[in-house]
Amino acid sequence: MNLGDMAVADRALAEAIALGRESGDTLTLAFALGVRSTVLLITRGDLKAARAACEESVRLARAAGSPWYIAQSLLGVARIAASMGQWDEARVRCREAVGLFRAMGDRQIVNMAHSQLAHMERGAGNLDAARHLYQQSIVVWQDLGQRAAIAHQLECFGFIARAQNELPRAARLLGAAEALREALGTPMTGLERTEYDREVAALRVQMDAEAHAAKWAAGRAMTLDQAVAYALEGGN
Numbered sequence: 741m742n743l744g745d746m747a748v749a750d751r752a753l754a755e756a757i758a759l760g761r762e763s764g765d766t767l768t769l770a771f772a773l774g775v776r777s778t779v780l781l782i783t784r785g786d787l788k789a790a791r792a793a794c795e796e797s798v799r800l801a802r803a804a805g806s807p808w809y810i811a812q813s814l815l816g817v818a819r820i821a822a823s824m825g826q827w828d829e830a831r832v833r834c835r836e837a838v839g840l841f842r843a844m845g846d847r848q849i850v851n852m853a854h855s856q857l858a859h860m861e862r863g864a865g866n867l868d869a870a871r872h873l874y875q876q877s878i879v880v881w882q883d884l885g886q887r888a889a890i891a892h893q894l895e896c897f898g899f900i901a902r903a904q905n906e907l908p909r910a911a912r913l914l915g916a917a918e919a920l921r922e923a924l925g926t927p928m929t930g931l932e933r934t935e936y937d938r939e940v941a942a943l944r945v946q947m948d949a950e951a952h953a954a955k956w957a958a959g960r961a962m963t964l965d966q967a968v969a970y971a972l973e974g975g976n
Contacts (some may be wrong), residue, residue, distance in 0.1 A: 744930055746783045753779060766874035770809050776815040781823060782930045791820045801967065811840035811849075814854055827864040834860060851880040855893065867900050868876040874900075875972055882968050886914060890968065892932060897971045899939050907947050908955045915959025916967035 753776040760769030774797040778792040793855040794816040801809035818833035838853045838960035858873035874893050881889040921928075944952060949964060964972065 741779060741782075742929060743927065743961045746779055746930070750776070750783065752778050766800050766804045767806055767809055770797045770804065770806075773797040773800070774813045776818060777816050781820065786823055787820060791817070791824075794820050802829075802871060806841045807844060811837040811844075811853070814840070818856065820825065822860045822863055823945035827860065830860045830864075831857070847880065848884055848886070851877050851884070854880075855889070859896070862896060862900060867903055871897070871900050878968055878971060882964075887920060887924055887964065890964065891917045891924065891926065892928075892972055893940075894920065894967055895932075895936060896947040898943075899935070902943050902946070903937060906948060907943065908951065910943055911947065911955035912959035912962075913950050913967070914943070915952060916970070917959075918956075919960040920963070920964060920967070 752809075753772050756772035757769060757776065759765070760772055773793045777790040777797070778795040778911065780786045780793065794813060798810065798817060801813045814837040816829045821827075821830040822832060824835045834853065834857045837853040838850060841850045849905050854873065855877045858870050858877060861867075862870035863872060874896055878890060878893045881887075881893065888948065894913050894917035898910045898917065901907070901910035901913060947955075959967070
């Protein structure tokens with residue numbers, strides 16, 4: 741799924757779901773249903789089916805009493821709710837997941853859920869709240885050495901800057917993210933690519949071509965630490 745091969749992912753998940761039901765392996769079934777909801781969303785845009793899979797995943801995980809699986813399933817429901825524009829429910833589900841992960845003491849997965857909450861606030865148009873959340877989470881990703889996550893969050897900072905008409909800043913952040921992704925060889929997910937292409941195309945239309953190229957190049961020349969500091973501090 742992460743490599744974009746959705747046909748293989750869908751077949752594997754269908755097999756996992758069938759085996760989970762046949763064997764009565766509740767946790768495998770819960771996890772497979774949760775992941776399949778993402779595939780349904782990406783490949784078919786089928787919100788109804790994706791939500792049904794997520795809700796079943798939550799019910800199974802709660803019945804099994806597994807906090808980790810419950811939290812993962814809740815994140816899936818939160819993503820679907822956000823895709824449907826149901827922002828209040830998305831926040832509630834996501835915050836519940838964050839609380840469960842925090843109780844487990846897994847800093848990385850807590851930050852993943854925290855980042856998801858930032859994405860939801862950005863999707864809801866609460867740009868200042870989203871930027872504040874990203875400022876917290878990118879520092880943790882840097883501390884954990886998760887450079888691919890940093891690249892994506894630099895992109896998200898860039899999207900916020902474009903939405904707030906800070907166009908030179910957006911170009912620098914996106915240039916820095918591009919250089920980091922190239923260095924890592926890390927591809928975007930399908931959903932990330934769709935948003936990225938849309939945002940980059942809009943930025944090119946909004947900016948003078950020469951200014952865009954200069955700021956983008958300046959971003960590409962940044963080190964990772966410089967790019968993170970720039971994202972945190974602001975400025976053009």
